[in-house]
Structure formats: C-alpha cells, structure tokens
Amino acid sequence: MAGVTSALVKESAEKLTQRIKESTSTREKDKLQVLYWLKQEKAPAIKVIAKSLGHHRNTVQTWLCKYREEGLEGMLERKKSKGRVRVIPEWAEKALEKRLK
Numbered sequence: 001m002a003g004v005t006s007a008l009v010k011e012s013a014e015k016l017t018q019r020i021k022e023s024t025s026t027r028e029k030d031k032l033q034v035l036y037w038l039k040q041e042k043a044p045a046i047k048v049i050a051k052s053l054g055h056h057r058n059t060v061q062t063w064l065c066k067y068r069e070e071g072l073e074g075m076l077e078r079k080k081s082k083g084r085v086r087v088i089p090e091w092a093e094k095a096l097e098k099r100l101k
Contacts, residue, residue: 008064009039011072028076030055031063035072038064 009016016036023029030053037049044052050060067075 008068009035011035011039013039025078027078031075034060034063035067 011019013036016032016039020029020032020036023032033053034049037043046060046064047057050057053060063075070077
C-alpha cells in the first residue's frame with residue numbers, strides 16, 4: 001500500500017473536515033482523519049499516519065480496504081456484536097419459571 005495516493009479518496013478535503021467536526025466517535029474521527037491526510041498533496045505514508053493516530057498499520061490498511069470496497073459509509077459503519085450465547089436453555093428457564101410460580 002506504499003503507492004496510496006489522494007486519487008483513492010473521492011470526497012473533498014472540505015467534506016472530510018466537516019465530517020470530522022460533526023463526528024462524535026473517536027474511531028470515526030480517526031478513520032476520517034486517515035482519508036483527510038491521504039487527500040493532501042504530499043500524503044504521509046500509511047505507517048506514519050497509523051503511528052500518529054495510535055493505531056497499528058494493519059488497522060489503517062483494513063479501514064482503507066473497507067473504504068475501497070464499500071465507500072465512506074461502509075468504512076464508518078460500526079457493527080454491533082451479537083453478544084454472548086445463552087448459558088441456560090430457554091426450555092430450562094421456562095421450567096424454572098413454572099416451578100417458582
């Protein structure tokens with residue numbers, strides 16, 4: 001990914017700046033900041049950007065891959081975890097509830 005240029009980033013620098021200001025999530029701001037820096041004429045290397053933001057280079061690479069595949073909204077999307085699988089089966093819970101009544 002050494003050859004990443006500003007051509008990769010479709011959004012304007014002004015739009016990115018506006019989105020950074022409006023963003024409430026630190027992770028979202030970091031992702032937008034990466035795009036903003038890549039949009040600059042003399043964009044720093046991915047390794048430098050990652051270190052500046054306090055993330056690993058692979059994390060920034062993953063964000064950029066997501067941006068290329070799904071665009072800005074896809075990159076900024078945060079998926080919710082499904083949570084832990086129930087330990088007590090539903091049938092056991094119903095049986096216990098019935099006994100307690």
